[in-house]
Amino acid sequence: MRKKLFLSTLIIALITLTLSMLAVNLDFHQQFSDNLTKANEATFEQLPSRLSSLYQSKGTWDQTALNEISPTLPVGTVVTLTDTSGKLIATLSHTMESMMQGQSGMNMNMDMGMFFSSTPVTSYKTKTLTVSGPLGTLGTALIRYPATAPILNPQDVLFQSSVFRSLIFAGGLALLFGIILSYFTSRRLVAPLKRLTQAANRIGYGHLDERVAIQTKDEVGQLATAFNAMVDNLNRQEILRKQFTADIAHELRTPLTSIKSYIEAFQDNVLPADQENLASIHEEIDRLVDLSSDLKDLNVAEMGALTLIFEPVNLRQLLDKVIHSLYPLIQEKQLKLIWTPPPELVTMSGDVRLLTRLFYNLVHNAYRYSDVGGRVTIALTQTPDFAEVRIRNSGIGISKDDLPFIFERFYRADKSRTRESGGTGIGLALVQQITTLHQGKITVKSGDGQKTEFIVQLPKEVKVAED
Numbered sequence: 001m002r003k004k005l006f007l008s009t010l011i012i013a014l015i016t017l018t019l020s021m022l023a024v025n026l027d028f029h030q031q032f033s034d035n036l037t038k039a040n041e042a043t044f045e046q047l048p049s050r051l052s053s054l055y056q057s058k059g060t061w062d063q064t065a066l067n068e069i070s071p072t073l074p075v076g077t078v079v080t081l082t083d084t085s086g087k088l089i090a091t092l093s094h095t096m097e098s099m100m101q102g103q104s105g106m107n108m109n110m111d112m113g114m115f116f117s118s119t120p121v122t123s124y125k126t127k128t129l130t131v132s133g134p135l136g137t138l139g140t141a142l143i144r145y146p147a148t149a150p151i152l153n154p155q156d157v158l159f160q161s162s163v164f165r166s167l168i169f170a171g172g173l174a175l176l177f178g179i180i181l182s183y184f185t186s187r188r189l190v191a192p193l194k195r196l197t198q199a200a201n202r203i204g205y206g207h208l209d210e211r212v213a214i215q216t217k218d219e220v221g222q223l224a225t226a227f228n229a230m231v232d233n234l235n236r237q238e239i240l241r242k243q244f245t246a247d248i249a250h251e252l253r254t255p256l257t258s259i260k261s262y263i264e265a266f267q268d269n270v271l272p273a274d275q276e277n278l279a280s281i282h283e284e285i286d287r288l289v290d291l292s293s294d295l296k297d298l299n300v301a302e303m304g305a306l307t308l309i310f311e312p313v314n315l316r317q318l319l320d321k322v323i324h325s326l327y328p329l330i331q332e333k334q335l336k337l338i339w340t341p342p343p344e345l346v347t348m349s350g351d352v353r354l355l356t357r358l359f360y361n362l363v364h365n366a367y368r369y370s371d372v373g374g375r376v377t378i379a380l381t382q383t384p385d386f387a388e389v390r391i392r393n394s395g396i397g398i399s400k401d402d403l404p405f406i407f408e409r410f411y412r413a414d415k416s417r418t419r420e421s422g423g424t425g426i427g428l429a430l431v432q433q434i435t436t437l438h439q440g441k442i443t444v445k446s447g448d449g450q451k452t453e454f455i456v457q458l459p460k461e462v463k464v465a466e467d
Contacts, residue, residue, distance in 0.1 A: 009182035366393035
């Protein structure tokens with residue numbers, strides 16, 4: 001890539017430099033030629049006075065003296081001099097052939113300058129001037145000259161050749177700097193990309209501690225920042241994956257070990273197989289069933305394969321049922337329940353079974369993490385487009401470091417407390433998935449030793465995508 005970038009930059013510099021030199025050379029040549037044309041026209045304005053002086057000094061039109069004027073005329077100029085009756089007096093001309101014969105000794109540099117600088121004459125202009133003397137009009141001079149003056153004067157050619165050589169030197173110097181600049185620019189651009197490639201390869205082999213140094217704030221620096229953020233996320237996901245494996249093993253082992261202990265005690269006649277002991281085994285089996293059910297629902301929801309049955313849902317009635325089912329546990333823990341439903345009916349479109357699961361998990365979570373004698377507050381409000389449920393409890397709270405991860409599978413801010421309380425560890429992950437499926441939003445506010453509040457916003461009308 002570095003070679004391609006260097007060559008592409010170099011080609012662009014060459015094309016730009018070549019076009020610039022051609023444009024400058026053509027513009028200079030045109031401007032220089034225009035200036036010569038103006039100078040020639042100024043010379044023509046002086047021609048009548050020169051001819052008049054020559055006539056007065058000789059007393060007649062002397063052919064030899066007239067011929068001496070010809071070399072002083074601009075190249076390509078032809079002057080036809082006639083008297084007052086229209087009779088031809090002389091024809092004065094300064095042709096290109098005569099000039100070349102007079103410059104046969106010019107060196108090679110001048111010849112090259114003429115080669116690059118001269119332009120063929122394609123059009124002519126004419127001008128008629130009157131030659132006057134003390135006694136009146138002496139004659140008429142008809143001047144025919146190139147519309148664009150060719151640059152054939154030795155001094156002009158040398159000047160333009162010098163400018164052309166300077167232009168080539170400046171272009172070569174600019175090209176040299178362009179090569180050096182493109183080399184270091186391509187190296188500077190490709191080097192961090194190589195480091196990113198090497199880091200990506202190492203991450204592919206499992207080295208998730210790999211990071212890329214951020215040296216700039218441009219697009220490459222932004223790419224490095226995004227790369228490091230991606231690696232941080234992968235590292236966090238890997239930690240959660242390992243934690244998930246350990247937690248699921250613990251969640252399965254704990255009830256299975258308890259069931260095994262009871263059965264061994266029954267076999268050894270240590271414990272009687274009475275109603276109380278069988279109820280304990282049944283409780284552990286229910287725990288396993290709940291765990292497998294939660295895992296299944298969560299996986300199906302995350303895969304997007306969970307089919308929702310949308311129907312009108314009375315949220316007040318649904319929350320009444322959830323609170324009623326958990327009220328014995330709330331009383332057992334001596335919690336104060338504050339349930340403030342609105343007087344009006346709050347309805348929305350949703351799946352009754354999944355919404356019941358959502359709010360059951362949140363209310364049960366509030367009960368679980370409240371201290372004995374604490375308080376659980378549930379509030380339901382609505383706007384024209386949304387229904388909002390706030391569930392708040394007093395307890396140990398959630399630290400700011402744990403808040404971003406509480407919706408991850410089996411993430412525990414207080415592992416020992418969660419396991420003792422018998423939860424599956426994926427309730428909040430399932431809550432978030434159900435909320436997302438209903439196109440809603442769930443947020444949480446808490447802190448160490450503070451009240452924890454979950455806020456669920458659900459649209460009253462769910463937009464179902466058409467097939």
